[in-house]
Amino acid sequence: MKATAIHDRYAAGSAIDPSLRHRRREHVLMLLLMSPAVLVVFALLLVPLSWLIVQSVYADGAFSLEHYQRIFTEGIYWNTFYLTFRISVIVTLLALLMGYPIAYAASILPKRWAMLILALVILPFWTSVLVRAYAWLILLQRSGVVNQTLMASGITDEPLALMHNELGTIIATVHILLPFMVLPLYATMQKIPQDLVQAGSSLGGSPLHVFMRVFFPLSLSGVMAGMTLVFVLCLGFYITPELVGGGRTVMASMLVSRNIQLYSDWGAASAVSVVLLICVLIIFYVVSRLVPLEKILGAK
Amino acid sequence: MTKLSLGRFVFIGYVVLVLLFLILPVLIVLPMSFSDSRFLSFPPSSFSFRWYEAFFGSPGWMAAARTSLIVAFATALIATPIGVAAAYAINCSTHRLMRYLKIVLLLPLIVPIIIVATGVFFIYALSGMLYTIPGLIMADVMLALPYVITAVTAGLHGFDQTQEMVARSLGMNRFRSFMTVTLPQIMPSVVTGAIFAFIQALDETMVALFISGGQNQTLTVRMFTALRDEIDPTIAAISTLLTATSFALVMLMVMARQRSPA
Numbered sequence: 335m336k337a338t339a340i341h342d343r344y345a346a347g348s349a350i351d352p353s354l355r356h357r358r359r360e361h362v363l364m365l366l367l368m369s370p371a372v373l374v375v376f377a378l379l380l381v382p383l384s385w386l387i388v389q390s391v392y393a394d395g396a397f398s399l400e401h402y403q404r405i406f407t408e409g410i411y412w413n414t415f416y417l418t419f420r421i422s423v424i425v426t427l428l429a430l431l432m433g434y435p436i437a438y439a440a441s442i443l444p445k446r447w448a449m450l451i452l453a454l455v456i457l458p459f460w461t462s463v464l465v466r467a468y469a470w471l472i473l474l475q476r477s478g479v480v481n482q483t484l485m486a487s488g489i490t491d492e493p494l495a496l497m498h499n500e501l502g503t504i505i506a507t508v509h510i511l512l513p514f515m516v517l518p519l520y521a522t523m524q525k526i527p528q529d530l531v532q533a534g535s536s537l538g539g540s541p542l543h544v545f546m547r548v549f550f551p552l553s554l555s556g557v558m559a560g561m562t563l564v565f566v567l568c569l570g571f572y573i574t575p576e577l578v579g580g581g582r583t584v585m586a587s588m589l590v591s592r593n594i595q596l597y598s599d600w601g602a603a604s605a606v607s608v609v610l611l612i613c614v615l616i617i618f619y620v621v622s623r624l625v626p627l628e629k630i631l632g633a634k
Numbered sequence: 635m636t637k638l639s640l641g642r643f644v645f646i647g648y649v650v651l652v653l654l655f656l657i658l659p660v661l662i663v664l665p666m667s668f669s670d671s672r673f674l675s676f677p678p679s680s681f682s683f684r685w686y687e688a689f690f691g692s693p694g695w696m697a698a699a700r701t702s703l704i705v706a707f708a709t710a711l712i713a714t715p716i717g718v719a720a721a722y723a724i725n726c727s728t729h730r731l732m733r734y735l736k737i738v739l740l741l742p743l744i745v746p747i748i749i750v751a752t753g754v755f756f757i758y759a760l761s762g763m764l765y766t767i768p769g770l771i772m773a774d775v776m777l778a779l780p781y782v783i784t785a786v787t788a789g790l791h792g793f794d795q796t797q798e799m800v801a802r803s804l805g806m807n808r809f810r811s812f813m814t815v816t817l818p819q820i821m822p823s824v825v826t827g828a829i830f831a832f833i834q835a836l837d838e839t840m841v842a843l844f845i846s847g848g849q850n851q852t853l854t855v856r857m858f859t860a861l862r863d864e865i866d867p868t869i870a871a872i873s874t875l876l877t878a879t880s881f882a883l884v885m886l887m888v889m890a891r892q893r894s895p896a
Contacts, residue, residue, distance in 0.1 A: 363808075364727040368735055371720035371779050375738055378776045379745065382753025432652045439649045454653045458660045460880040462837040464857050465873040469659035471865060472666060479662070509659060512652075570746025573839055577861050587748035591843075594752060607749045614746055631743050631780070 383611075390604035401605035411589065411606070418586040421504060421575075422568040428508045429564045430557065433515035437556070440516075441523035452520070459513035467577040470506040471497060474578070498580030506578040511567055515560040518630065522556025523549075559630040562621045566614050586610050660877065667870035685871035695856065695868065701846070702836055702853040704767060709774040709835035714828040716775070717782025722812070724783070725790040743780045747840045750777070755844040765847045773841050778831035785830060789823025790816075825890040829883045836879070 393400045405411040440451040458466065473479050474496040481493040496502050526549060534544035572587040581588070586606060593603035621630065670682040689695050724736055742750060754773050755764070763769035793816060801811035817824070839854040846852045853872065860866050 361727065361729050364723040364729065364732065367719040367723040368732070370716045371739055371783070372735055374716070374772065374776045374779065375741060378754050378757060378773060379741055379750060380738070382757050383745070383749070385756060386749070386753060432655070435645065435649050436652055439645075451649075451653065454657050456884070457881065458656050460833060460884050461660050461877050462839075462854065462873070462880070464837075464839055464854055464861065465663060465877055466659055468857075468861055468865075468869055468873055469662050471861070472662060473659060509655065512656060566744075566746075570748050572748050573858065577858070581862075587746065590748050590752060594755070594844075600756075603752060607752060610746055611749055614744065618744055627737070627740065628784075631740055631784070 386604040386607050389600050390608045393601055401601045402609075404602065405605055405609060414584050414586055414589050415609070417500075417583065418569060421500065421507070421583075421585065422565050424504055425507050425511060425568045426561050426565045428504070429512050429515040430561060432508070433512055433519055433560060434553075434557070437516050437519035437523055438553075440520050441526070455513050455516045458509070459517075463510055463573050464577075466510055467506060467574050470502065470509065470578050474502050474505065497578055498582055500579070500583045503575045503579035503583045503585075506574045507568060507571060510574060511564045514563045514567060518559035518563065519553065519556040521629075522559070523553050526552045555625045555629070558621055558625045562617060562625075562630055566617055569610065569614060663870050663873045663877065666867065667874040669867060669870070671867075685867045688868045689871045689875075692868070695853075695872070697849070698851050698853045698856040701767065701770075701850050705770045705774060705852065706832045706835040708767075708771045709778055710828045710832040712771065713775045713778040713782050713831040714824065717779050717827055717831070718786050718824055720779070721783045721786035721790060722816075724787055726795070739783055740780050742777050751841040751844045754841055758845050764845055765850055767850050769845055770842060770850065770852065771835075773845060774831075774835035774838055777838060777841065778834050781830035781834060782827035785823050785827035786820065789820035789826075793819050822890045826887050829887045833880055833883055836876070 390401055391397055391399060405415070436451060436455065440448040443451070475481070476493045476495075478496070480496060481490075484490045484494065485492070496505070530548055530552070531544055534548045535541065539547065570587050571585060572591065575581075575583050575585045576588060579585075587610070589606050590603045590610070593599045593606065618627065618630075667685055668681050668683070670680040670684065720739060724732060754776075758764045758766075758769050763772075797819075798811050798816050801815045802808060806814070837854065838852075839858055842852045842855045843858060846855050853876075857869055857872060860869055
């Protein structure tokens with residue numbers, strides 16, 4: 335039946351079936367509406383990305399894997415990628431440890447308190463990264479507030495080196511990325527029906543038991559979304575390590591920018607970019623099988 | 635309610651500490667900007683407006699602020715209609731191709747910003763758009779599109795499409811029915827999208843580090859360079875102004891949401 339219907343449509347030409355023609359016109363219209371946005375992303379992102387990929391396998395006018403070979407054999411590159419991943423793992427775990435309780439509190443407290451908590455999360459979220467990096471430079475410097483407090487309370491006798499190193503980078507990065515953890519977590523937790531938790535406790539479960547067996551498993555998709563977002567953003571972080579890390583904690587993104595701005599070495603910069611991009615795409619691909627992509631990016 | 639057990643007490647204390655960690659660094663810039671001292675000290679010894687005067691009195695900082703404001707306004711003006719059109723198409727169409735195009739439009743959020751910056755730098759170097767205002771605007775439009783599209787798609791989800799159908803069946807053409815029936819109802823999310831676009835363009839630093847310079851240096855790029863070389867307290871004044879701007883715009887957005895018809 336269906337096959338003959340389609341056959342008839344084609345046989346009779348497009349003039350006959352008005353619904354088909356209408357649908358086609360609709361598609362064309364929608365694509366036209368979409369085209370300015372797609373064109374911008376195409377010209378400024380997809381074209382240069384393809385060029386970067388080509389550039390990364392090119393050396394002295396011929397195909398070559400030289401740039402990739404360098405990444406995997408030269409100590410500087412290897413160490414940088416190792417450091418980038420290590421910092422990203424630490425930042426993600428810290429953000430989860432700090433973000434989960436906040437999101438949980440916002441999801442169970444009365445609306446007024448929840449609004450206050452969310453406001454305190456969103457205000458830093460909308461503050462420029464530069465402003466926050468500046469604030470951490472003030473707080474973490476040798477004679478800064480943190481060192482003064484530590485010395486006044488007798489925890490340490492002399493000021494600690496809290497910035498221009500990995501520790502400073504991690505502290506400031508956690509601060510900047512924490513909202514990206516809290517917002518997807520809260521969005522998920524808010525949808526967990528309170529009845530389920532109440533049912534759990536009315537059946538005799540202790541609060542901790544109910545939390546672990548009922549609430550926590552239901553919040554896992556938010557945990558995945560938040561962790562992915564924080565981890566991926568951290569992998570490509572530049573401004574904070576450059577300023578708070580004092581340029582001494584070299585992360586992958588800094589390798590890209592230095593190769594271009596200092597050495598004009600596009601081959602090396604492209605290869606590092608491609609490796610970084612592949613890591614990010616693999617992570618998004620794997621996670622998007624478990625949690626829809628829109629859900630991960632929706633919070634951003 | 636429930637009794638205040640030790641566990642609950644510890645939990646609340648922990649949440650308060652984390653919230654302080656989040657908010658204090660943002661607030662600390664405020665007293666710093668009114669300090670009289672050249673050195674970074676907290677709390678500041680005496681009160682003054684000298685860093686605000688330094689900012690508003692400096693032709694260099696003023697030129698950078700002007701560039702940033704022009705770019706941010708233009709970005710919001712361009713990214714909003716383009717984004718609304720794309721969001722409308724995404725919402726109406728069920729075509730398979732649309733699903734892929736939707737992911738393409740989310741790419742500026744997925745690809746690490748350093749790679750976006752490198753790519754844009756390359757394209758602009760080829761086309762002579764480096765260090766120009768139109769170049770900055772186009773790059774910011776691309777980065778703002780996902781925000782506008784996400785905001786407007788959410789607005790369209792809450793809108794009953796059949797209303798537009800009714801207007802069209804009564805003889806309005808598609809564009810007019812969109813403008814008079816749909817747009818007013820999704821206005822709060824369009825305003826949200828426009829404000830997202832504005833703030834993102836105002837705060838954008840990474841791409842601008844590569845493609846802005848000379849006469850057209852943005853405020854953030856100048857701040858970045860100043861922070862890297864030496865810490866000048868003028869930045870505290872600028873930071874306070876930037877944060878106040880973002881805060882005011884977010885409040886505007888919340889108000890636009892609340893005024894929307896239920």
